[in-house]
Amino acid sequence: xxxxxxxxxxxxxxxxxFVILAFGAALLSTISYYFATTNKDPLDNSWKRIxxxxxxxxxxxxxxxxxxxxxxxxxxxxEYHYAWEHSSKSLPVYYIISSYWEGQEGSFWLWxxxxxxxxxxxxxxxxxxxxxxxxxxxxxxxxxxxxxIGIEIFGARIGSSPFIxxxxxxxxxxxxxxxxxxxxxxxxxxxxxxDGNGLNPLLQNYWMVIHPPTLFLGFASMVVPFAYAIAxxxxxRYKEWVQPAISYSLFAVMVLGTGIIMGSFWAxxxxxxxxxxxxxxxxxxxxxxxxxxIGAVHVMIVYKNTGHSYFTATFxxxxxxxxxxxxxxxxxxxxxxxxxxxxxxxxxxxWHLVVDVIIFAAVSILLLVIRWKELPITxxxxxxxxxxxxxxxxxxxxxxxxxxxxVVTSIPVWNAMFKTNIAxxxxxxxxxxxxxxxxxxxxxxxxGFAQFMKYKKTETNRFFIxxxxxxxxxxxITVLIVYVTGIYNLRIVFxxxxxxxxxxxxxxxxxxxxxxxxxxxxxxxxxxxxxFGLILVGAVIxxxxxxxxxxxxxxxxxxxxxxxxxDPKENIMLIKNQPVKMGDYVVTYMGDxxxxxxxxxxxxxxxxxxxxxxxxxxxxxxxxxFNPKMGLVSSPDTKHYLLNDLxxxxxxxxxxxxxxxxxxxxxxxxxxxxxxxxxxxxxxxxDTIRFREGYIVLKSLDKTAHVENxxxxxxxxxxxxxxxxxxxxxxxxxxxxxxxKNGSVFDFSRxxxxxxxxxxxxxxxxxxxxxxxxxxxxxENKRPYIVMKAVRFPYIxxxxxxxxxxxxxxxxxxxxxxxxxxxx
Amino acid sequence: MKKSSIxxxxxxxxxxxxxxxxxxxxxxxGSFSDAKNTSGxxxxxxFLDKQKELYYDAKKDANYFSFYMKDKKGEECKVVFPGTxxxxxxxxxxxxxxxxxxxxxxxxxxxxxxxxxxxxxxxVEITEASAKKAxx
Numbered sequence: 037x038x039x040x041x042x043x044x045x046x047x048x049x050x051x052x053x054f055v056i057l058a059f060g061a062a063l064l065s066t067i068s069y070y071f072a073t074t075n076k077d078p079l080d081n082s083w084k085r086i087x088x089x090x091x092x093x094x095x096x097x098x099x100x101x102x103x104x105x106x107x108x109x110x111x112x113x114x115e116y117h118y119a120w121e122h123s124s125k126s127l128p129v130y131y132i133i134s135s136y137w138e139g140q141e142g143s144f145w146l147w148x149x150x151x152x153x154x155x156x157x158x159x160x161x162x163x164x165x166x167x168x169x170x171x172x173x174x175x176x177x178x179x180x181x182x183x184x185i186g187i188e189i190f191g192a193r194i195g196s197s198p199f200i201x202x203x204x205x206x207x208x209x210x211x212x213x214x215x216x217x218x219x220x221x222x223x224x225x226x227x228x229x230x231d232g233n234g235l236n237p238l239l240q241n242y243w244m245v246i247h248p249p250t251l252f253l254g255f256a257s258m259v260v261p262f263a264y265a266i267a268x269x270x271x272x273r274y275k276e277w278v279q280p281a282i283s284y285s286l287f288a289v290m291v292l293g294t295g296i297i298m299g300s301f302w303a304x305x306x307x308x309x310x311x312x313x314x315x316x317x318x319x320x321x322x323x324x325x326x327x328x329x330i331g332a333v334h335v336m337i338v339y340k341n342t343g344h345s346y347f348t349a350t351f352x353x354x355x356x357x358x359x360x361x362x363x364x365x366x367x368x369x370x371x372x373x374x375x376x377x378x379x380x381x382x383x384x385x386x387w388h389l390v391v392d393v394i395i396f397a398a399v400s401i402l403l404l405v406i407r408w409k410e411l412p413i414t415x416x417x418x419x420x421x422x423x424x425x426x427x428x429x430x431x432x433x434x435x436x437x438x439x440x441x442x443v444v445t446s447i448p449v450w451n452a453m454f455k456t457n458i459a460x461x462x463x464x465x466x467x468x469x470x471x472x473x474x475x476x477x478x479x480x481x482x483x484g485f486a487q488f489m490k491y492k493k494t495e496t497n498r499f500f501i502x503x504x505x506x507x508x509x510x511x512x513i514t515v516l517i518v519y520v521t522g523i524y525n526l527r528i529v530f531x532x533x534x535x536x537x538x539x540x541x542x543x544x545x546x547x548x549x550x551x552x553x554x555x556x557x558x559x560x561x562x563x564x565x566x567x568f569g570l571i572l573v574g575a576v577i578x579x580x581x582x583x584x585x586x587x588x589x590x591x592x593x594x595x596x597x598x599x600x601x602x603d604p605k606e607n608i609m610l611i612k613n614q615p616v617k618m619g620d621y622v623v624t625y626m627g628d629x630x631x632x633x634x635x636x637x638x639x640x641x642x643x644x645x646x647x648x649x650x651x652x653x654x655x656x657x658x659x660x661x662f663n664p665k666m667g668l669v670s671s672p673d674t675k676h677y678l679l680n681d682l683x684x685x686x687x688x689x690x691x692x693x694x695x696x697x698x699x700x701x702x703x704x705x706x707x708x709x710x711x712x713x714x715x716x717x718x719x720x721x722x723d724t725i726r727f728r729e730g731y732i733v734l735k736s737l738d739k740t741a742h743v744e745n746x747x748x749x750x751x752x753x754x755x756x757x758x759x760x761x762x763x764x765x766x767x768x769x770x771x772x773x774x775x776x777k778n779g780s781v782f783d784f785s786r787x788x789x790x791x792x793x794x795x796x797x798x799x800x801x802x803x804x805x806x807x808x809x810x811x812x813x814x815x816e817n818k819r820p821y822i823v824m825k826a827v828r829f830p831y832i833x834x835x836x837x838x839x840x841x842x843x844x845x846x847x848x849x850x851x852x853x854x855x856x857x858x859x860x
Numbered sequence: 861m862k863k864s865s866i867x868x869x870x871x872x873x874x875x876x877x878x879x880x881x882x883x884x885x886x887x888x889x890g891s892f893s894d895a896k897n898t899s900g901x902x903x904x905x906x907f908l909d910k911q912k913e914l915y916y917d918a919k920k921d922a923n924y925f926s927f928y929m930k931d932k933k934g935e936e937c938k939v940v941f942p943g944t945x946x947x948x949x950x951x952x953x954x955x956x957x958x959x960x961x962x963x964x965x966x967x968x969x970x971x972x973x974x975x976x977x978x979x980x981x982x983x984v985e986i987t988e989a990s991a992k993k994a995x996x
Contacts, residue, residue, distance in 0.1 A: 417863055425863070432871060440878045447886065459887040459903040462958050462969075467885045471878070588922055605923040607944050660947075670947065688918060688944040823922045823944050 040203070042226040043115045048199040051104030052186075055197055058097035058148070059181040065090030066174035073167040073270070084167060088159060091170065094177060095152040101145055101184070105198050109135060114229045117205035118142070118198040124234035126633075130245055135235045137248040140368055140380050141184060141198035146249060148180040150256035158260065165280065168267035169260070172399075176259050179392050183385065196383045202229065237633070237661040237669040243302035247295060251322060254292025255360050258325060260284040261332070262357035262396075265350050269403040274346065274412050278336050281353065283853045285333045290846035292326050297571075297839045306671045308685040310827050311579060312835065315468040317376040320445045321363035327438040329356040331431035338424040341491050345428050346412050352435065354400040359442070361396055365389040371448050375460050421496055423489040430482040437475035444468070469579070473533045476572060480536030483565055484510070484543040506546065510539035517577075521830060526580050534576055541569035557852045564845025567838045574834025585619040585682070585826040607687050610639070612820040613764055613790050614729070620644060624764075625822050626655070627790075634659045637686050637822050641675070658686045658824065680830040688823040711794055711812035718806040727811055729791060730763030734809065741773045743784050752777045755800060757807060763791040772797040772809070785812075792819045887958070892937040895961045901969065904957045906931040908949070916945040929955055929966075941968045949973065 068087030075083055105118065109132050114120040122135040122142070136142035155173045162169055186197025202208075208225055209215045215222040238244075261281040268277030299319070304312040313319065332352035335345040366372060369389050370382025404411075418425035444467065447460050461467045485503045488494075514535040518524050523531055544565040551559035586608040610616055610625035626638040636657040643652040658673040672685035708714075717725045725732040734757060741756030748754055756771040770786040774797040785796045792814035799808035888894075890902045912928040925941045927949070939957060952973035959968035 420863065429867065432867065436871065436874050436878070439875065440881075443878055443882050444886075457889050459889045461885040462887045462901040462903075463885075467881070471881060590921075605942065607922040609918045609922040688916075688922075688947070821918060823918045 039223060040115075040226065041224045043201075044111075044113050045115075047104045047107050047113065048116060048201065051101055051108070051199040052197060054097040054100035054104065055181070055184050055186070055199070058094050058101065059178065059185055061090045061093035061097060062174055062177040062181050063090075065094060066171060066178055069167055069171040069174055073171055087167075087170065087174070091152075091155055091159065091174060091177075094174075094181070095156060098145070098148050098152045098181075101198075102149060105136065105142065105145070106132070108199075112232070114232050115202055115226055116198075117200045117202045120202050120229065120232045122233065122235060124232040126231075127235055130242075131235055131240050134239050134244045134248075137252075138235055138239055139198070140383050140385075141196055143248065143252065144180060144183045145198065146252045147256050148177065148184075150249075150253045151177055151180060151259060154257055154260060158263075162280070165264065165267060165277075168270050169263040172263035172266050173259055176263075176396075179395065183388065193384055195388065196385060238306060238671070241302060241306045241671075243298055243305060247298040247302055250291060250298055251295030254288055254295045254322075255325075255364075257284060257288040257291060258329060258357050258360050261288065261329070261353045265353040266399065266403060269350070269407050272407070272410065274410075278340050278349065279853075279857055282333065282336050282340065283850055283857060285329055285336065285353070286846055286850045286853060289326060289330050289333060290843055290850070292322065292329075293846075294839070294843055296322050296326065297836075301836070304683075304832075305674070308670050308672050308687075310683070310685075310825070311582070311829075312832070313575070313579070315465055317372050317445045318367050320441050320468075321366050324363055324438050324441050324445070325356045325359040327434050327441070328352050328359060331434035331438075332356055334427045335431045338427050342418070342422075342424045343412070344414050344418050344424050345431075346414070348428060348431060350404070350411075352431065354404075358393065358397045358400060359438075361389075361393045362442075365393055366445065366449070371452060373448055375448055419493050421489060421494040421499065423486050423491050423494070426482050426486040426489065430479055430486070433475050433478045433482070437472055437479075440471045440475070441468070470527060470529055473527075473529045473576070477529065477532045477536045480533060480540045480569065480572065483569070484536065484539035487543045487547050487562075487565075503543075506543050507539060510535060510542050513542075514538050517573075521577050521581050523576065523580055530576055530580050533572060537569045537572040537576070541566050541573070544569070557848075557855070560845050560847075560849030560852050562845070563848055564842050567840070567842025567845050570834050570838030570841060572838075574831055574836070574838055578829045578832040578835060581830055583828045583830075585621070585828050586824065587619075607823050607825050609821055609823045612792075613766070615642075615764060618826065623826075625820075627820075629657070633661050635662065635689075637689065637824075639684060639822075639824065641682070656682075656684045658684050660686055660689060678833065680828055681832050682826060682828055684824060684826045686822050686824045690821065707794075708812065710814060710818050712815050714796070714810040714812045716798070717809050717811065718801070718804075719809060720805055720807070725809065725811060727793070727813055730761060732793075732795070732809070732811070733760045733762075734758070734807065735760050737807070738771060741771065743773055743775065746775075746777070748775075748777065755797070757795075757797040757809060759795060759809070761788055761791055761793065763788075763793075766790070770795055774798070774800055774807075891931045891933045892935045892961070892966060893933070895959075895966060899960070901958055901960045904929075904931055904959075904966070906955055906957070908952055908955055909936060910950065914945065914949065918944070926965075929957070937966050938964065939966045939968055941971055946971060946973060 065087045068083045068090055072081075072083035072087055107113075108116050109119045109123045110129070112119065112123070112125050118139060118141060122138045123132060127135065137146055151173065155170065155177065158169055158173060159166060183195045184197055185195040186200060187194060203225065209222065212228075215225060221228075261284050264277045264281040264284070268274055268281075296319075299322070300312045303309065303314070329352070332349060335349040335352060338345045339349045367376075368380045368383075369386045370380070371386070418428065444461065444464070447458055450456060451458055484506070485499075488499050488502045488506075514531070517538070518531050518534060523534060544562040548559055548562040548566065551562060584606045586606060588605050588608040608616065608618055608623075610623060612625050612627060615622045615624045620643055622642045622644055624640045624642075626640050629636045629638060636659045639656045639658065641652075641654050641656060642650045645651045654675055656673040656675055658671065660670040662669075670686050672683055674684070675682040715727075719725060719734055721734050721736055723734055725734075736758045738756035738758055741754045742748060743754065752775070754773055754775040754777075756773045759770050759772070761768045761770060768788045768791060770788050770793075772786045772795045773784040775782045775784065783796050783798050785794050787794045794812035794814075796810040796812070797807065798810050801807070888902050890898070890904060892904060895902055895904060906929045909928040909930055914925075914927045916925045922944065923942050925943060925945045927939055927941075928936055929939050930936045939959075940962075954974040956972040956974075957966065957968040958970040959966055961967075
């Protein structure tokens, strides 16, 4: 048995103990809750007591796991693989939190933590529902805890523990052969592991500190409505389960929706895929359960108010949670492979994740089949002119839009199942946009006119008049918007969804104003609908009419084939200090500023009016981070206006490994290679030399010039030429020196890097009073430059503000539903 | 006809439309020789030929990048991409291209590269540290 120096094994052992304890306690809790539920004797609370104790122990253990992991990362114990892989010593404390969820184990822990919190809330609040509901929640907790076990059972490793040691996770002897030869060094391996891999620079963003916890709280809270639906079937309490489930569902969609948009803002703020939504499988995976549960919320309300749509409500609630698990299978099993840039890599949990999905899907199907005959499915049809009917239709369309996302996102799953070799669509964004906008048209129109309907039966004349009036108003506004923003250039479906969105904003606006006059507590849904409408308005305008500002047709046409194609030429090159016209702007790459590890490129924007006057000026600082382990990672910078955003990111910069080449170390001859062949000018004081990017004036001669570290005697001569250089409206001075020392001639060149110049004072001719100045110009490809892309996003603030409004609406709705709630 | 049956039919129709839309838009994985024989875009998976030139000169054209890639069958082809050279392109282990053949060049509209070093980096770098120790 090897012994190793310097390892701290206690926190890991303790953490692993908590992992096992969490699993065992959750299992105990599940079994006890099951027997507590099936126990016929109402006075016997012993099972329930054991179950609660089990769940409390699980909660404490989950907290204990978190504390141990935090301690390991915080104190840089790189003997643990997780700390080594996801953190480094230079990481600030608040990003230690982010490094938790860079890895799968940490994000499973986060999910388990939230589920434990929710479980405790249920124990406190659920009263008669506690036993059956907590049976389901505990079962889910068992499966989540098992993901962290990381122990081999019958040759298969179950889960992946965050407390695995580096030397167990990686074969150190093969990656560093010296360890194989020298056991003494191997025992001391830890002294060679000086730092961890560090956190992916893209995750070092404040949104990444709060986005994953929000998203996982959303995922975790989806188990609660699921558990209520199962409990309703199991206990045959078909009517009552809906009331509490509505509140929890509203909470889940609110939090998950917020989490999704936070991720979208993070992408917009710090990734460079030029937008806020890319239909990446990972994004879709979060959206899929959101769509079904939001549909479920609507039919649950229908069921509560009218008794219709029982099956649809139950089905959508059940499928939502199964889809959460399916989404986690997609993103965590490695099956997405080449189709996603963001998915986790496989940790060997493929089948574990599949089993997770199957267990909950099987329980749902089994219960539905067993109870099928008893389900309160109404024989009578809904009235055509009733709110419940159209809410039901809306929910069906949301489920269909979800189906489309599932079918296309799951391409790698179909390939694995049917041994096919289908590639994802060549242009997935267009495909998704068109399909989802199509569903969006139907859903938003329903969102609009269903507001004018009543439950059960609506008076038709009045309905048609109000709907007609609002629809015509919406149509007029839409025509205006479509015309002004240029949406009419896009497919017709985008104009239609704009109409739907505006219509729903208007009609819900009416509901809101009525509610303000009357029952304010009913305003929640109207506010949430308005918010959702605004999100769509913002998304359609911003994504549909986003415009690349940095269009650049100046490139060389390399081949006939290349020239023929009408490719988007979206990148523009900026040489330092040379202003370039770009759309309405004149942009100048001003230089860099370093704030390790970020390398900021300062780009000056001047907005010009028709007369060439500067209307506005601002500085953007897109940055790149050179990370020795992960390569060069760039982040954009955006100028935010009220009505549009100007987004800029550097697509290429000649940063070689972030190392600045030190020119001083090279000889003068080497340095000259960085310049074009020099041009000599014989001039007198006051004369002007023109060069490519400006002019130089010889202002005077400085007879008292001296050069650092070179003492001069009476016999020696040193003369400086005071030169004033003007280039692109900026003035610089330089003083190259001519020197005769001990009978030999020297000259000391001076550089003006910003103007790309090197200047030498190489000769003095006393007779003609002419001085020779040699001008070295830097060829443009040796000058510092950046290649960047700029995109304008119009009206994107509708998107963000719509989100805030929607969340407010959800909150109002939750308060309202909670007041109605009288749980027994 | 009852409303529920109308809705049922509608749902089935849309579901079929989704599947048709999916088949119509999905692409295929292929090789460069497949690309020569098909019109329209397809996906090609392959590896960067690090022996040959990666050409990108922002001064001449900031939107032209060319390189040579070997597909999975070993066939090599020049690839042209109308954009900048992706950062760390040289380090890529595997490349997925979406595009089509134009003459003898493959014109990619989308490049996705995989740098295994980026996320699954199970190699400990200790060379520097151990060299220092060896001196003692």
